[in-house]
Amino acid sequence: MSTLGEVVARRAAAAAVAFALVAGVSGCAALTGSGHAGSAAAVKAKHTAPAKRRAQQPLPFDANGTIDVPADLAATSQAQHQSGIALGEACVPDAGYDDITSGAQVTILDPSDTKIAIGSLEPGVVVKGATDAVTDARCQYTFDVSGVPGNYSLYSVHIGNTFRGEQSFSKQQLYAGVTLHLNS
Known part of the structure; x- marks a missing residue:
């Protein structure tokens, strides 16, 4: 018969062997009872490093903003079915801006001019222009482009036809919201 101490010693030895086998299979260094603090830190660092690398990659963000163009006052009045023009209601852009309309493509490009995200313009509404005069009224379209890679x-x-060109902004500006003006 074995004493209680011998049974405990055998079980402890078996547990140590099992731990060493599991650690060896998973690629971890087996810890010994010699008190090497560096070994525990190395094992911890080995298993947390990939998570830290993933956390450092910038997350995608939503770019948003507005673009405004001169309003065609007569066409806007007809579109609103009234004799005047109401702010915040439907708007028709002036001649020459027919490419800036509801559903028009909004393209976000990286520094090498590669398309990285695409969205579209929401329906335009009448907003005040430079003055309160109705003749300064503008059509304003909003956009929100989801999933813009955050690593630039x-x-x-x-926005609009190929002749309109691009405007550059920082990630912070696009996240906060930008305002573009045509013929302002």
Whole structure:
């Protein structure tokens, strides 16, 4: 018969062997009872390093903003079915801006001019222009482009036909919301 101490010693030895086998299979260094603090830190660092690398990658963000163009006052009045023009209601852009309309593509480009995200303009509404005069009324369209990769410091935004060009903004500006003006 074995004494209680011998049974405990055998079980402890078996547990140590099992731990060493599991640690060896999983690629971890087996810890010994010699008190090497560096060994425990190395094992911990080995298993937490990939998580830290993933956490450092910038998350995608939503770019948003507005673009405004001159309003065609007569066409806007007809679209609103009234004799005047109401702020915040439907708007028709002036001639020459027919590419800036509800559903028009909004393209976000990276610094090498590669398309990285695409969205579209929401329906335009009448907003005040430079003055309170109705003749200064503008059509304003909002956009919100989801899933813009967050790993660049500078982005370009293109809205409308190919002749309109792009405007550049920082990630912070696009996240906070930008305002573009055509013929202001």
